[in-house]
Every structure is written in C-alpha cells, then in structure tokens.
Amino acid sequence: MLSVMPMQILYFSSDCTYTFIYYIIQYRKKVVLDNLRKAFPKKNKDEINDISKRFYRHFCDIIFESIKTLTISKEDAKKRLNLKNPEIIENFVKDGRSILLYTAHQGNWELLVYLPLLLPYPSNTFYRPLNNLYFNGLLLLIRERFGVTCVEKSKGYRTIIKQKNNSEIVMNCIIGDQSPRKESAIHWCNFFNRKTAFYLGANNISRKTNDVVLFPRFTKVKRGEYQLYFEIIEEFPSRSPGYKTVDKYARCLENTITTVPEMWLWSHRRWKLTER
Template identity: 25%
Template sequence: MTDQPIETRPKRTPGPDQIVTWTHRLQYIAFRFFKALVWLSPLWLMRALGSVFGWCYWAFDKRHRQVALINFDLVFGQAKPEDEKQQEVKKAFIHFGQALMETLWFQRLNTKNHMKYVVIEGMNGFYEALEHGKGLLLCSAHYGNWELLANTLGLLKIPLSVMARPIDNPLVHVEVEKLRTQSGNRVIYKHKSARKVIGDLKENRVVGVVNDQDVHDQNRIFCDFFGHQATATPLPATLAYKFGTPLICGFSEPIGKGRYLLRFSPLIWPDPTSPQEQEIQRITLQLNRELEQQIQKSPTYWLWMHKRFKTTPEGPNPIYQQTRKVE
C-alpha cells in the first residue's frame, strides 16, 4: 500500500485541515484501539505497562539517554555522583512512560471522582487573579503529568485555555482535541495564537503555556537557567506587562499510586513602572527560578530528553555533539 494522499488539497499546517494519508488512517485506527484498551484497564495495569514502555525507551534509545545525561551534567554538575545521575535518568524515562499511559486513563475523570487522584495547593491565586479581572497566565512545564493539571483545573470550573502544538496526524489531532476540551478547557494552537490569547485574557480567562523548552522563534530572549544562558519565550512576561495580567506557576508532582500533588505558586505581578525590557527579563527569570526549585526538589519528573540548552547567545551548543558515557 502506498502512502498517497486521499485528498488533493495543498498541504497545510499540522492540524485538522492537513492532507489525510493512508498512514494517518492506520495510525488513527491504532490510536482508537489503544485508547479503548486503556479505558477498559485499571490504573495499576496502565502504570505497569507505562513502566515497561519507559524502561524500553531508556534501554534502546541511546541518543535520548545521552541527551538526558548531558542535561543532568549541565544542571547538577558535580553535585550528584555519576551512579546517581544514571539512576535518575533511568527513573525519568520510566516516569515518562507511566505519565503517557496515565494521561489517557485520566480522561475518564469527572467532577465526582477527580479529587481521588489529586491534592491541590495554592488555588487561592486563581480566584484572586480572576477577581482582578485581567485574566491570568499559568506557566507550567513538561513535568509530572501536565495534561492532568490542565484537566483538573477545567473540572474545577477554572476558565482555562491551553496553548498547544497541533498534532501532525489530522485524524488523531481531532481525537486529542476532544480529550483536552472535554473538561471544559479551550485549546489555542501556537501557529495562530497571539490574537486568541489576547482575546481570552480580555475575557478574564486563564491562559496556560508550557515554557520550559528551547525556543526557535526570532523573538526569543536569553535568560539564566541553572547557571546557563538559555533561550526563553518572552510571551508570558510581555503579555503580563502589556495588559497588567498576573502570572502563576503550576506543577504536578507524583505522590504515589497514580496520585499527584498540584502545586501553584503565589501570584507574580508585573511592575508597570519598570522599563518593559527590564521587567520582561525579571519576570522570565522568576519563572525559571520556580521551575528550578521544582526540578531540584524532585528531578525524576522533568522531561530530561529534550535539548533544553541547545541554543546559546553565541549559537548552537556543541555539548550535545559530544559522546557521553551511558550505562
């Protein structure tokens, strides 16, 4: 069977309007089958399967294991011995597999049962910000189970819009969007986000952004992250400064048996009397510091496989081209 387009429309940005191919259809069938299997299975079984998947990912994907170890070196230096770094990386891969399975399983949660799986700290910031009337910017990371964090807020009737990248498979894209919005949340896709983000803030909604990865956008800035100048998006800080919108950081940390602690920081308020560029740097640095504290507390649950320090002010970081010992 050849992978020929079923439709003749010109190719578009990933999402529901993209060309549908036979490969997309086969992937979609596999996704639907797997989703049904997850929904029919108990959580403990899905976590066990996730552990196996994560272990296989760690064992057979040497390239991403090496990236994770290099990131550990950059973050912790000599503060952690080599054997501990190797074990932490292994646990991070296993957690990633578990979180992947949990994300699908947790879609069955509703307003009656979701509190069995979460403990929440720091919700008052949401109510204070929404009473202020200028929306709220929720800054999170690829840490713990970030999809569960968003779904829980929706079930708590927090008016949340989440920024996301479209799924490359247009059929799976539609299914994933259904999962992300069934708790009442909206999705804003990054390739056409600016106007919608501003509109939602003016509606006094919470806009969630995951801002912990290397940034390729020409408007990126550089900011200290674990002692290294790393790229960052200025978007949250710029919106906060321009519209007087407060920010809050939120992370989900596993606490055992498929349960998570959802912890939210105190509100971060922009200073309208400070010069814009200076204030954007200050806010972005504060967001980085919140994530640093969370990673230092429990490093296992961050997505270490991403080349977070790929770009430096001088250009591409050559460290990822080096060979790192893996065990």
C-alpha cells in the same frame, strides 16, 4: 482500548514500556544523560544514572495517565489532582483579574486539563499542532474533554487580547520551557549555571494584559496522584521592567527541578540553542 483498562493494568504496561525504552531501544538516553550532566555537574555517574531511571519511569507513567484521561470519570479525575492553594486563584478572580499559568513540562503537565473540574473558570491552553492529523485530533479530544479550550499557538496573542477587550476572566496556560527556534524572540536567562534561551511570549503578553502570572508546581503524592501548588511570579506584570517575568519563571522552574529532578522532561534538547 487501553484507556478503559484499570490503572493497575496501565501501570503494569508502564513498567513494561520503561524496560523496553530504557534498556532495549534506549530512547533519547544520550540526550537525557547529557542534559543531566549539564544540570548537575557535581553529581557522580551513579547519581546521574539513578535520576535518569526515575525520570524514564515517571515519563512512562505520564504516557499511560494521559491515555486514561480519554475515558476517566470526573470523580476519578478529581482524586488524581489536588489543588494545594486554590484560594490564590479564587482571590484574584474575585478582584476581576485573569490568570496566566506560566507552566512547564514538569510533574504531569497533561493533568492541567482537569482544572475546569476543580475551578469554575474558563480555561485555555496554547499548543503547537502536530503534523500527524490523527494524533493531533486525539490530543485535542483528550485535552478538551473536561472543558479546556485548546488554541493554536499562532492565535494565542490575538485570543488573549480579545478576551481582555471583552473583559473576560480566564485562566490561560502557556508552557515556557521549550527550546526556542532560532528565529523566535528570545531572552537569555541563567538556568542551571548556563545561559539558556527562553521564549518571550508569556513575558510580553502579561506586560500587555497585566494578568496575574502564576507558576503551577507539581508534586507527586503517590503513583497516579499529584498535588498542584500555585506560586506567584508577577502580580502586576505591567509594572515589571524588561524581562523580569521570564527571569523569575526560570528561577521557579530551576528550583522545582532541583527539588524533584526526575519529574522534568529531560528527553528534550533544552540546550541545543547557544548564545553567540
């Protein structure tokens, strides 16, 4: 029912939700403020609070923009996401190269499901299933509506290798800014002036497949309208020694966050894993 509402009503609902979660229940407010203080130690209290408020407003907008994806028309979806440099992908695909979009919880990452409307190439995204079967099914319905194929994270490597063996040209999307689990294969990067653990999945997969690694960076034109710019992380990752790809990704992400800090997901516990 929410999804069929006009965006004006959804943004009004977003404003109400912001007031509720920021001022009343204070959803993860301590986590957000702690993360911001760690990332920007030179900013004063007022500056940190200002970023946190802008983050919560953006976060609430993401929720309702994602809900709208369930019923939005193809024409309206195309208006909400503008590709700044699609030719970078088109040129690589013409050369027979697959693309690994090494993305993050930045901008409105859920709008990456619109890519099949803007680029005529198969698109996969890798995800971790939710424990709640209803919401897991709902998210799959939203994310696959325009042609994206959702692949469980545990099957990601086998899926990409199978594509490579079949000479398929595909855009694969992997989110790389989650806080890893202790038992995971990780690499420690210098991220916001502190050692930060990153998953090695995208780094190792790209070295194996030699797929072009791009960082998709969101900017917001206005409420509900985004631009997406593709930045090259590695053109030939198989030639890149060690963990160069994940190190470059961490730098791209930090630069993007520093430019528009409110558009990153500060509510997750990014630095809960510490180096021993």
